[in-house]
Amino acid sequence: LKIQDTISVVRESFEPLRPAKAAFLSAVLPGLGQAYNKKYWKIPIVYGAIGTGVYFYVTNDKQYKRYRDAYKSRLEGFKNDEFYLDSQGNQLTNPRVTDDGLRRAQKLFRRNKEIALLVTAGLYALNIIDANVDAHLLQYNVDENLTLAPHYKFRDINTTSNVGLTLNFKF
Numbered sequence: 001l002k003i004q005d006t007i008s009v010v011r012e013s014f015e016p017l018r019p020a021k022a023a024f025l026s027a028v029l030p031g032l033g034q035a036y037n038k039k040y041w042k043i044p045i046v047y048g049a050i051g052t053g054v055y056f057y058v059t060n061d062k063q064y065k066r067y068r069d070a071y072k073s074r075l076e077g078f079k080n081d082e083f084y085l086d087s088q089g090n091q092l093t094n095p096r097v098t099d100d101g102l103r104r105a106q107k108l109f110r111r112n113k114e115i116a117l118l119v120t121a122g123l124y125a126l127n128i129i130d131a132n133v134d135a136h137l138l139q140y141n142v143d144e145n146l147t148l149a150p151h152y153k154f155r156d157i158n159t160t161s162n163v164g165l166t167l168n169f170k171f
Contacts, residue, residue, distance in 0.1 A: 033131025
């Protein structure tokens with residue numbers, strides 16, 4: 001009698017288009033690619049990052065419009081904008097913010113608004129890149145048979161220490 005042992009290796013199949021699909025889903029709706037990759041913990045981070053950028057854009061836009069409207073009102077000869085009023089709503093003889101101050105404030109808030117828009121667009125792109133890269137990395141075999149670990153060794157004989165990196169490959 002002859003007994004023959006066979007070892008069959010079963011590998012999970014992978015979709016070659018999975019990274020493109022994850023990137024497409026994240027482009028359509030931020031966080032959807034992360035959900036497709038089953039990395040649900042990243043979704044709040046994506047929305048928190050993009051939401052923060054949108055918040056700063058909207059806040060700076062409101063301030064920009066506030067100072068712009070006051071400046072336009074002064075150019076037309078009116079002296080009734082919010083900076084000509086005190087905290088009780090009484091008319092002041094001199095404004096709290098000068099015309100030059102209004103121009104500088106407009107410039108500052110416009111700049112901040114544009115930066116917030118660029119940062120938000122960058123975070124949106126980072127969301128797409130993260131979904132794509134994560135889908136690529138899911139196709140690699142990472143198990144306990146292949147490890148790369150740092151180690152620290154202290155020698156008792158001469159009281160010196162060594163730092164190293166160990167690569168373990170088990171068959």
